[in-house]
Amino acid sequence: MDLxxxxxxxxGIPDENLAPGAVGTIVHVFDHVxxxxxxxxxxxxxxxxxxxxxxxxxxxxxxxxx
Numbered sequence: 001m002d003l004x005x006x007x008x009x010x011x012g013i014p015d016e017n018l019a020p021g022a023v024g025t026i027v028h029v030f031d032h033v034x035x036x037x038x039x040x041x042x043x044x045x046x047x048x049x050x051x052x053x054x055x056x057x058x059x060x061x062x063x064x065x066x
Contacts, residue, residue, distance in 0.1 A: 001026060001029075001035075001037060001056065001059070001061060002026065002029065003026055003027070003028070003029055004025060004026060004027075005025070005026045005061055005062075006023060006024070006025055006061070006062040007023070007024055007025070007026060007037075007039060007059040007060060007061055007062060008021050008022065008023050008024075008059065008060055008061075008062050009021060009022045009024070009054075009058065009059060010057070010058055010059060010060055011058065013050075013052060016041075016049075016050040016052055017049070017050070018041060018049075018050060018052070022041055023041070023062060024039040024040055024041040024042075024052075024059075025039065025040050025042075026038070026039055027039065027040045027051070030053070034055055034056065035055065035056050036053055036054065036055050037053070037054055037055075037056075037059065038051060038052070038053050039051070039052055039053075039054050039059065
């Protein structure tokens with residue numbers, strides 16, 4: 001996955017009020033092994049709801065089957 005890719009959560013993150021399938025955008029790619037991504041989740045008005053660091057097992061590219 002790359003910077004600015006649109007992704008969906010595989011599982012919800014209750015502490016961040018994010019449901020499974022929530023859609024976000026990768027805003028930073030960390031050079032860690034395993035890979036990690038800073039993902040921004042926004043509301044319908046474009047306001048940031050949450051920014052979370054996630055790994056590849058927690059997200060999938062949008063349009064990819066869960």
